[in-house]
Amino acid sequence: MSRQDGGTPGTPETHDDGAATPTGAATGALTGPATGAPTGARRGRPRSEGVERAVFDAVVGLLDEGVPLAELSIERIARTAGVGKATIYRRWTGKEELFVDLLRSVEPPDPVLPGTSVRGDLVVLLESLRERGVAKRTSSLLHNVFAQMQLYPRLWEVYHHTVIEPRRRLGLDTVRRGMDQGEIRDDLDIEFVNDLLTGPLLLRTVIRPGASLEPGLAERVVDTVMEGLRPRD
Amino acid sequence: MSRQDGGTPGTPETHDDGAATPTGAATGALTGPATGAPTGARRGRPRSEGVERAVFDAVVGLLDEGVPLAELSIERIARTAGVGKATIYRRWTGKEELFVDLLRSVEPPDPVLPGTSVRGDLVVLLESLRERGVAKRTSSLLHNVFAQMQLYPRLWEVYHHTVIEPRRRLGLDTVRRGMDQGEIRDDLDIEFVNDLLTGPLLLRTVIRPGASLEPGLAERVVDTVMEGLRPRD
Amino acid sequence: MSRQDGGTPGTPETHDDGAATPTGAATGALTGPATGAPTGARRGRPRSEGVERAVFDAVVGLLDEGVPLAELSIERIARTAGVGKATIYRRWTGKEELFVDLLRSVEPPDPVLPGTSVRGDLVVLLESLRERGVAKRTSSLLHNVFAQMQLYPRLWEVYHHTVIEPRRRLGLDTVRRGMDQGEIRDDLDIEFVNDLLTGPLLLRTVIRPGASLEPGLAERVVDTVMEGLRPRD
Amino acid sequence: MSRQDGGTPGTPETHDDGAATPTGAATGALTGPATGAPTGARRGRPRSEGVERAVFDAVVGLLDEGVPLAELSIERIARTAGVGKATIYRRWTGKEELFVDLLRSVEPPDPVLPGTSVRGDLVVLLESLRERGVAKRTSSLLHNVFAQMQLYPRLWEVYHHTVIEPRRRLGLDTVRRGMDQGEIRDDLDIEFVNDLLTGPLLLRTVIRPGASLEPGLAERVVDTVMEGLRPRD
DNA sequence: TAATAATCGAGACGGTACGTCGCGTCTTCTG
DNA sequence: CAGAAGACGCGACGTACCGTCTCGATTATTA
Numbered sequence: 001m002s003r004q005d006g007g008t009p010g011t012p013e014t015h016d017d018g019a020a021t022p023t024g025a026a027t028g029a030l031t032g033p034a035t036g037a038p039t040g041a042r043r044g045r046p047r048s049e050g051v052e053r054a055v056f057d058a059v060v061g062l063l064d065e066g067v068p069l070a071e072l073s074i075e076r077i078a079r080t081a082g083v084g085k086a087t088i089y090r091r092w093t094g095k096e097e098l099f100v101d102l103l104r105s106v107e108p109p110d111p112v113l114p115g116t117s118v119r120g121d122l123v124v125l126l127e128s129l130r131e132r133g134v135a136k137r138t139s140s141l142l143h144n145v146f147a148q149m150q151l152y153p154r155l156w157e158v159y160h161h162t163v164i165e166p167r168r169r170l171g172l173d174t175v176r177r178g179m180d181q182g183e184i185r186d187d188l189d190i191e192f193v194n195d196l197l198t199g200p201l202l203l204r205t206v207i208r209p210g211a212s213l214e215p216g217l218a219e220r221v222v223d224t225v226m227e228g229l230r231p232r233d
Numbered sequence: 234m235s236r237q238d239g240g241t242p243g244t245p246e247t248h249d250d251g252a253a254t255p256t257g258a259a260t261g262a263l264t265g266p267a268t269g270a271p272t273g274a275r276r277g278r279p280r281s282e283g284v285e286r287a288v289f290d291a292v293v294g295l296l297d298e299g300v301p302l303a304e305l306s307i308e309r310i311a312r313t314a315g316v317g318k319a320t321i322y323r324r325w326t327g328k329e330e331l332f333v334d335l336l337r338s339v340e341p342p343d344p345v346l347p348g349t350s351v352r353g354d355l356v357v358l359l360e361s362l363r364e365r366g367v368a369k370r371t372s373s374l375l376h377n378v379f380a381q382m383q384l385y386p387r388l389w390e391v392y393h394h395t396v397i398e399p400r401r402r403l404g405l406d407t408v409r410r411g412m413d414q415g416e417i418r419d420d421l422d423i424e425f426v427n428d429l430l431t432g433p434l435l436l437r438t439v440i441r442p443g444a445s446l447e448p449g450l451a452e453r454v455v456d457t458v459m460e461g462l463r464p465r466d
Numbered sequence: 467m468s469r470q471d472g473g474t475p476g477t478p479e480t481h482d483d484g485a486a487t488p489t490g491a492a493t494g495a496l497t498g499p500a501t502g503a504p505t506g507a508r509r510g511r512p513r514s515e516g517v518e519r520a521v522f523d524a525v526v527g528l529l530d531e532g533v534p535l536a537e538l539s540i541e542r543i544a545r546t547a548g549v550g551k552a553t554i555y556r557r558w559t560g561k562e563e564l565f566v567d568l569l570r571s572v573e574p575p576d577p578v579l580p581g582t583s584v585r586g587d588l589v590v591l592l593e594s595l596r597e598r599g600v601a602k603r604t605s606s607l608l609h610n611v612f613a614q615m616q617l618y619p620r621l622w623e624v625y626h627h628t629v630i631e632p633r634r635r636l637g638l639d640t641v642r643r644g645m646d647q648g649e650i651r652d653d654l655d656i657e658f659v660n661d662l663l664t665g666p667l668l669l670r671t672v673i674r675p676g677a678s679l680e681p682g683l684a685e686r687v688v689d690t691v692m693e694g695l696r697p698r699d
Numbered sequence: 700m701s702r703q704d705g706g707t708p709g710t711p712e713t714h715d716d717g718a719a720t721p722t723g724a725a726t727g728a729l730t731g732p733a734t735g736a737p738t739g740a741r742r743g744r745p746r747s748e749g750v751e752r753a754v755f756d757a758v759v760g761l762l763d764e765g766v767p768l769a770e771l772s773i774e775r776i777a778r779t780a781g782v783g784k785a786t787i788y789r790r791w792t793g794k795e796e797l798f799v800d801l802l803r804s805v806e807p808p809d810p811v812l813p814g815t816s817v818r819g820d821l822v823v824l825l826e827s828l829r830e831r832g833v834a835k836r837t838s839s840l841l842h843n844v845f846a847q848m849q850l851y852p853r854l855w856e857v858y859h860h861t862v863i864e865p866r867r868r869l870g871l872d873t874v875r876r877g878m879d880q881g882e883i884r885d886d887l888d889i890e891f892v893n894d895l896l897t898g899p900l901l902l903r904t905v906i907r908p909g910a911s912l913e914p915g916l917a918e919r920v921v922d923t924v925m926e927g928l929r930p931r932d
Numbered sequence: 933t934a935a936t937a938a939t940c941g942a943g944a945c946g947g948t949a950c951g952t953c954g955c956g957t958c959t960t961c962t963g
Numbered sequence: 964c965a966g967a968a969g970a971c972g973c974g975a976c977g978t979a980c981c982g983t984c985t986c987g988a989t990t991a992t993t994a
Contacts, residue, residue, distance in 0.1 A: 044941080044986065046944075075974080076975085083945085084945060085978095086945085086947090086978080184462050193457075196429075199433035220425070228460045229418055284966085306954055311967095317968065317969090318967095327956095509938065510990085510991065511990045542979095544941095552941090552983080553941075555982065560982090654928075661902050664902065665897075665901065669901050673859075691928055696884070741968095742960080742969070744970045744971075747959095774949055782971085784974095785952080785970090789970075
C-alpha cells in the first residue's frame, strides 16, 4: 500500500475492497470513536493530523494554479505546505504514494447495485464509470492529476489496484449473475463479456480524454452491446 | 512532431496532418539562400549519421539491461552512446521526442484492409491492434518503453497522435462503410460504434497489460459485438 | 560556566572566578520563596543521576570506537546513551558545554607548589604542564578530545578559562616571587618571563602534538631558560 | 594537498617549501608564461577563473559581515558567490580545503634570512612570526579565520604543514649554524633550543590570541633566551 | 492517599545543510 | 562548422541533525 507507517495496527490491510484506506486518520473517522481499539500504546509525540491536510491543500493549490504535476517536487510541496521535507518522507515513501493517498481521499465510494435486473446493475456500474470520467474533467484536482497521472506508473498501478479492480470485480459478478439468470448468453467468457461492456467507457475515460461522456452513454453502451450491431428489421 | 531538425530523409513521414518536418522547413529557410535545392547545401561539417544510431542503440541497450525508463537521463544516454549532450539537444528537444522517434522507428506499418467485407476489415483492424499489444509483451524495447510509457505524457500524446489516431480514422471509415452497405445498424453514432469495437482491445492492451491477447480475440470481439449478448435460441 | 542548571552539589566547582553555578542560583531564585534553604526544595521528579553517567559513558565509548569528535552529534549521543535528546538539552546548552563538563571531570587538580625555591616551584608547574601533555597521549578520552578539541572554539575557550588561566596565574605569582627574592632578573615584564618558560612546553603540548615530552623536560626548560643559550666557558 | 583536481600536470607537487601552490592559476602566474609547458591538451570547457575569485570574495565578505566561520556552509557560500554548489565541490573536497586555499593565498612569503649573524637571523625569523600574529589581528579575513581556525582540524593541520613547518625548518637550520659557529651552546638538542625560541611567540600568537605582540618583541625574546633569566651584576 | 509537578524515553516537527545528480546552456579544442 | 568533453547556474533528491515540542509513563514532594 502507499502509506509509510502509522496505520492503526488492528486494521487487517485487506486489499480486496475499497475499504482498505489504512490512512489512519480517515480510517479512524470511519471506524468510529474506536476507544476500545487495541491501540498499542504509541510512544513519542504522535503525528500531527494537520500535516496531511496542509500537504494535500498545498498539492491541490499548486495544481489549481496550473503547476504541472511533473513540477510538483517534494521540495516545493513541503515549502508550500510550510512543512519539513522529512515530515513528508516520514509519511509517504515518495511523490507517488502521496498522490495515491490524495487521489483516494477524493474518490467516490463504489456504486450500490440495485439488484433488480442485471441490465439495471450493468447500467449503474457503467454510469459510475462515466461519472468518474466526467468528474475528472470537472474537478480541478482530478483533472490535473488524472491528465498526467500516467506520469507515475506506481500511481497508475495503485489506482487501478484500489479503485478500478474492485469495481471490475463487481462487474464480473454481475455478468455471471446475468448468465445464470439467462439474461446474457452463457457461451462466452465472463471476463470477455465484461471487457466488451467496460472497454468503450474506459476508452473514452482514460485513453481518449477528449471524447464525449454525455448522459445516457452508459445505458446506451449496455443496450447496444446487448443487442448487437446487426441491423434489425 | 518530435524531431528538431531535418528528419532522416527516407523515413516516409506517413502521417500528413500537422505538416511534416515543420522545423526542418524553417531551418532550411534560415540556413541561407538554399539555391532552390530541397536539401539546401548545408555548410560546415554535416551531422554524423552515426549519432542517432549510437543514441538509439544506447537507449535500447540500457532498456535491455533492465534500466527503467525513468532512469534514462539525457546525461546517461549521452555517456553510454559516447556522444555529447549538446549533440542530442541539437536533434531532439528532450527525452520524450527522442523516445517518440525511437518508437516510431519500430512501429509496424498500418494494416492494409482487404475491403471484401466490412466484417473482414474490422477483424483486420482489430487484429492489428491485438498484434501490437502482443508485440509490446515480446519485444524488449517495446515492452519496456510501453510498460512505462505513461511516464511521459508527451510521448503518450504524440504516440496517440501519430499511431493510434490514424488507425482510428481507418476504423471510422470502415464503420461508415458498414452502415452505408447495410452491414451495421445506421441508427448509431459512428464514433460510438467504433469505440464499442476497439474499446475492449485497447482496454486489454493499454489499461490492463496483463490480460490475455490470444489469437482469434479480434475476430471474437467483432462477432460478439455484432451479434450482441442477448441469448439466442 | 557550562552546566545548564543545578550542578551536582558536592562537586567543589574548583575555579572560583565567573561565579560558580550562576544559572543554578538564578533558577533557585525563580523557583519561589525558597524558604531560605540554599537547596530550595525542588518539586517534581528529581533529575536522575544516571543520566550524565550514561551520557559521559556514551561519549567516551564512541570516542574509544574511533568515532571522530566531529561526528558526535547530540542525536547520536542520546541514541547511544539511551537517553532522550531533551534530557540532554535540559542539562547542557549544547555539545560544547557537554564536552567541557566531561573534560573537567577528568582534569587533574592544580599542582601544589612546595614553595622551597622559586626554581623548584617553576619546575613543578612546568612538570604539571608536561604531565597533562603526556596524559593527552595516553588516555583514550583525552587523546581524542584534545586532538580535535580545536574543533570547538567555545570548548577551547572555556578550557583555557577554567584550566589554563588559573595555572597561568600560579606561574605569574611564582615569577613575581622570584624577582622579589632576587632569583630572577627584575628588569623584565612578568608576563614576558612567564611566556618564556611556559611557551616551549605549551608549544609541544598543544601546537605540535607529536613532539617529545620526555621526563626531565620541565626541569631542563627551567634551567636552560634561566641560564641562557650563550656558551659558558 | 587541498585542491581537487586541475593543477598543471607538470608541477611536481613537492611539498617541501612554500612554492608548492598547485593552484594552477597562481602557479601559472609565478611560473611564467609557460607556453611550452607539457600542457596535455585539456578537453572540455576549462574551469572559469572567475569562480574562485567569486568564492573567495564571498567567504571574505561573509566573514567581514561578522558571520562566524562555523556558519559558513558550502550552501551559503555558493548562494552568496552566485555559484553552483557542484562547482565548488568540483574544485574542493570540502570546506576545509577551500579555507586552506584561501588562507594560503594571503600568506606572506617566507622571510629571507640576512645570514650576517645567527642572532640576526633568529630575530628575523621570530619577527616574521610576530608579524603574522599581528596580521591575524588586523586583517579582517585572517582575524576571523584564525580566531576560529581550530574549528577545522584539517585546516589546522594543512596550515601547519605548509606554513609553519617550513619556517620551523628554517629555524632549525639557523640554530644548528649557531652551534657550529659557537654563538649557541652546543650541549643542547637543536629542536629543544628552537622550541625555547619560538614557543613564547607561538604561545602569544596561537594559544593566547589576546596577548601583546608589540614591536621589538622578537628581538627581546631572542636576547633574553640567549642571556637567561639569572640576574647579572 | 491523592494531587501536583518535574523528569524520563521517544519521536514528530519546521528548518538548514549535506553531497550527488540531472537539467539545458555555454565554451573550449579537435577533426 | 559539427562533435566530445565537460564546466556552469540551477534546483531537486533523500538523509542527518538541529533545537523545540508533545506524548504517556514514572517518581518525587506536598496537601
